[in-house]
Amino acid sequence: MTQPLRIGIAGLGTVGVGVVNLLTENRDLVAARAGRPIDIVAVNAKSRSKDRGADLSAYRWQDDAGEMAAANDIDVVVELIGGADGPAVSLARKTLAGGKGLVTANKAMVAHHGAELAELAEAHGLPLKYEAAVAGGIPVIKALGGGAAANEISSLFGILNGTSNYILSAMESNGAPFAHVLKAAQDLGYAETDPSFDIDGIDAAHKLAILASLAFGTQIAFDQVETRGIREIEAVDIERAAALGYRVRLVGEARLQDSRLLQRVHPVLVPLSHPLAKVTGSLNAVVADGNFVGRLTFEGAGAGAGPTASAVVADIIDIARGEQQPVFGVPAASLRAVSAGDHDAGTGRSYLRAAVADEPGVMADLTAILRDCGVSIESLIQHGQAADGGVFIAMITHETQHRCTAEAARKMTELKAVLSPPMRMDLLD
Structure with missing residues (x-):
């Protein structure tokens, strides 16, 4: 035997x-x-x-x-x-x-x-x-390190934290504020007593750094992951996103920019037609683009006793079979050191939301800032009352440099009529 x-x-x-x-x-x-x-x-x-x-x-x-x-x-x-x-x-x-x-x-x-x-x-x-x-029971490590090993991966992104996704999905379903949904998630055991690692994006950043190393053959660079969680998301953002044809998701993304590696975990607006928009509750999903295999999408339970134990035992079975490969796809000594990419150097569309005083001239001041920063508006909604007595303005910009949109959001905070720092999120197109 x-x-x-x-x-x-x-x-x-x-x-x-x-x-x-x-x-x-x-x-x-x-x-x-x-x-x-x-x-x-x-x-x-x-x-x-x-x-x-x-x-x-x-x-x-x-x-x-x-x-x-x-x-x-x-x-x-x-x-x-x-x-x-x-x-x-x-x-x-x-x-x-x-x-x-x-x-x-x-x-x-x-x-x-x-x-x-x-x-x-x-x-x-x-x-x-x-x-x-990474991603509980989804066999994404084996897929990237084995099944897709012959491909050059150009980008990967996904929903990597089930707790945050559960909270955002619940806010979509019942329109409740973030704090109320977080408390309910803690009561149900979906969120820890101290939920910081999950809702501040740290857990997702750990997973993204691992996936990026495996996908791109680079040294793990967790300290280079730009990380922003979901604490600032309000019910109004969920509502406005839906009205504009989007859902809010906490997404980790990584891609090479020439010799630099961009790694980000941040809330984004995902079109309702996009596969990630359909990932609800505590599910995880990972999407990778290979130059020969095309787009690969993995979805499933990202946490829990059963799915995670299944992944652990799958690894034990591999060892029992004598299967062994480099830990990160290539020998550790071959992993390349890369500098951090600059997200703001890229272009894309953005969502901007601000609570402003309900008084004449505010829209003119906001649009003047956008004009001076080279940002044009694709669509805009002005509706609803903020907790501080102001009104909410939410807009989608046309494609422009991210640094221009960031500068516009910064300048908006200098206006007396803007009652709280604007929320800015990218659109996942």
């Missing part, structure tokens, strides 16, 4: 327990597809006595996760602790240095330390897998 692949699982949160349950329930199926049994040998978590809804009695309990890296009866360590630094990265280093394969769902760790860990894995001839770190 073929020797089983023996694994240790560090971290028994939602995903860790999901992996245990999946490997238990689908044991025979997984073994058949892996070509050998996959046995859980040891587990680790902060609390041993916590009821996790799964029977863990058959597995050795390791009080110190680092001991898994040195255990003779473990072949692969599955890191599900989370966090960019601390115990997670310490365990990852010990695992690879100790001659064991590593599977992780930790997007923050990969975004911050991926290059170092890739070099360590490749130096020891070991697998490092991280499918579950």
Whole structure:
């Protein structure tokens, strides 16, 4: 009988327990597809006595996760602790240095330390897998690193954070303010008590930096991702976008600009006819353009115990089969260093929304600013009352340089009649 692949699982949160349950329930199926049994040998978590809804009695309990890296009866360590630094990265280093394969769902760790860990894995001839770190159960890492490997990718973009997408979708459905929908999402467990990583775009930025490295063969550059979340989105923006034929989505996008890499996470207006406009709730989607394969679109559950555990176990199966490839598509030493791209150097259409005092001459002042900045208006809506007593003005511009629209928005804030900083969002055309 073929020797089983023996694994240790560090971290028994939602995903860790999901992996245990999946490997238990689908044991025979997984073994058949892996070509050998996959046995859980040891587990680790902060609390041993916590009821996790799964029977863990058959597995050795390791009080110190680092001991898994040195255990003779473990072949692969599955890191599900989370966090960019601390115990997670310490365990990852010990695992690879100790001659064991590593599977992780930790997007923050990969975004911050991926290059170092890739070099360590490749130096020891070991697998490092991280499918579950990006877009949950969607096999986008395998697709970009394997199925589309023969293509030059010109751009990629997508909805990479389910919590933000759930909030925006709920605001569309019921017209409630952002704060109310966020509170409801927290009550339902869709958003953390501290939702900053999700609603400020940091989680999506981690995932985008990983995808960009894989797609473009560049060094991970999380610190170069321009990041803006959805805190500033108001119900009026959702309403105006719908009236103009759009939906608001938090989108991550990456593309090469000559020798520079543009990476952005920001709220955008998506046409109702665009595939991303149809991605609702907590779903994720990734779109990549290849020079031979054309446009590839991936959509599915981006989080949750089942989808994420499915991606983790898929990586374990790959290791059991002996499948191994460079961590980021090319050897880590070959990843190119690139400078950050400049979004404002590009062109496109934009959405501008401002709350202004309801008095004569305001529109003339606004249009004078737009004229002086070289921005023309394609469509405009003036309707509804702001909380501070003003009125909302929302407009779509014709295509122009982004820096011109940014300058116009900045100058608008200098007008006494403008009651709050204008909201500016790009249109995804």
